[in-house]
Amino acid sequence: MGNVLGVLDEVALAGADNALRLHQDNNNKGADVSGDLFLYQRISRRLLEQIHSGAWAVGDRLPSVRHLSKLFGVSVNTVMQCYRQLEADGYLEIRPQSGVFVRRADADGMPSPEDSRYPLLPVEVSLSEQVLRYMALHARNDVVRLGIALPGAEVLPVARVMSVLRDVTRRQPLEAWDYLHPNVHNPLSHQLARRSLAFEQPYAADDIIITNGCMEALTLALRSVSKPGDAIAVESPTYYGTLLLLEAHQRRVVEVPAHPEDGISLSALEQVFQQKRVAACMVATNAQNPLGFTMSAARKQALVALSARYGVPLIENDVWGDTVFNEGDGVPAKAWDSEGLVLYCNSFSKTLMPGLRLGWAVGGRFHRRLLELKQLSTITSPSLSQLAMGRMLESGAYSQHLRELRSALRSQVVAMTALIAAAFPAGTHISRPSGGCVLWLRLPPGVDGDTLFLEAERAGIHVFPGAVFSAMADYRNYLRINAGNPVSDSVRAAVVQLGHLATELAKG
Incomplete structure (x- = not known):
C-alpha cells in the first residue's frame, strides 16, 4: 500500500485542491467540531463531503499522499491511513502505479428494487399503533x-413570517377575523395560480382550494375519487402518512416498486392499471419521502399519459416539490395534465412554517366534489394564514427564501x-x-x-x-x-x- 501511494503524482487537480483548502479554512475559523475523531477520520470526512458534493466524480484521481500531508499539516502515515479506510469502505480504488481514484461506494447509493418481491395485489393497512409509538x-x-x-x-424565516402576521392583524383585522370562504376572491389563490403560468397545462385561481395543510388536501382528493374498500396504488417505500391516511379511510393498498433515482416503476404500474386493481394512484414525483428521488420530466409526462390511457386518477403529493435542489427539475406531473385526472396537493408546512397549517389542492375534473367535501368538513381554512402567505408570495419574499x-x-x-x-x-x-x-x-x-x-x-x-x-x-x-x-x-x-x-x- 505504501509503495503504491508513494508513487502518486504530486500535481493534484487545482479545483479539488481549492475545494479542500476552502473547506479546511472554514473549519479552522470556528470551534473544532470534530475533536472526538482521530486525525485520519477528520480528513476522511472532509474528502467524503467533497465527493458527495461533486467536487470529485466517480473516476477522478485524488491528490497524492505527500500533497495531502502538506495540505492538512499531518504525517504521510495519517493520510495513508485515511486512504486505506476509504478504500475499505468502498469509496476509493487504489490502482498500482496509477494512483487513487474515486469509485461508486457501496454506502453511497441505494440498490434498485427487486420487482419480484412486489406481488402487486391489494393488502390491508394496519400501521397506526406502530407509527404513533414512533412519533x-x-x-x-x-x-x-x-x-x-x-x-x-434555523433554515426557515421565522422572524419574517411573524412580522408579516403582525402586519396583517394590524392592517386587515376584519379580514383576518372573518371566514375567508373557498368560493370567493382570494389573493392567495391568485398568487398560487401565477406559479403555474409556465406549465404546459396551467391552472386558474378558481381551480384552487385552500386546505388545512397537505394532509387535508390528500384526504379530500382520496375521498373524491374512491370509496371504502377500494385499493389505491402507492410507490414502495412510501410516506407512512399516506399509509395512515388510507388506513383511516378504509382503503387497501397496492405497493408498486420505486427506483431510488427514477421513481415509481411505470411498467409495474401499467400492469396494475390494466388489471383494474385500483381506483386511484397516490404518488410523489418530486423529492419523494423517503427515497428522495425526483422523476424526470419525460417520466412525469409518461405517468400522466398512463393515467389518461386507463382513466385512473393520480393524487400527486408535491409537499417537497419546492425543495428540489435543481429548481428547474421540480415541475410537478400536474403541469402536463390535459385530462384533469391529476389531483394536485401541496402545502407550505415543509418549506415555510408547519404551524400555518396551510395547503392547497387543484382537483381538475374532480374540483366540484373536493369543494363540497371541504365545505362539509372544515368549511374554510384560517384567514390569517392565507392573508399572510398571499403577501409573502406577492412580495417575492417566498421565492427568495426558497x-x-x-x-x-x-x-x-x-x-x-x-x-x-x-x-x-x-x-x-x-x-x-x-x-x-x-x-x-x-x-x-x-x-x-x-x-x-x-x-x-x-x-x-x-x-x-x-x-x-x-x-x-x-x-x-x-x-x-x-x-x-x-x-x-x-x-x-x-x-x-x-x-x-x-x-x-x-x-x-
Missing part, C-alpha cells in the same frame, strides 16, 4: 430529533451523508436525495430498524424505522434520518452514537 418520541425535549422529516427553524432553503438543505444533506458514511458500519447504503431533507438507509444484514430505534431511544436519539414505510412490513432493515437541521455538535454526536449502535447490532 411520540419527537415530543420529548430531551432527545436529538432525527426522526420527523422537517427543516429546522433559493436560500434549497442551498441550505443541499449542504445539510451532503454533510449528514458524509457523517453517516463515516460513522455507520460497512454495508450501509445511503440514498442520494434530489431535494427535501431525509436520508433513507439500508442497514447491513442483521441490523433491524426497530431494534435500532429502541437502542437509539435509550440513548436519547429519535429516528424512524423503515418498516412503517410499507403496508407489507418490508424495509425492516431500513432507517430514515432527518437532515433538516444544521449539523451541530449534538447532531454529530448522535449520528456517531447511532453508528456505534448499528455496528454493535451488526456484530450480532
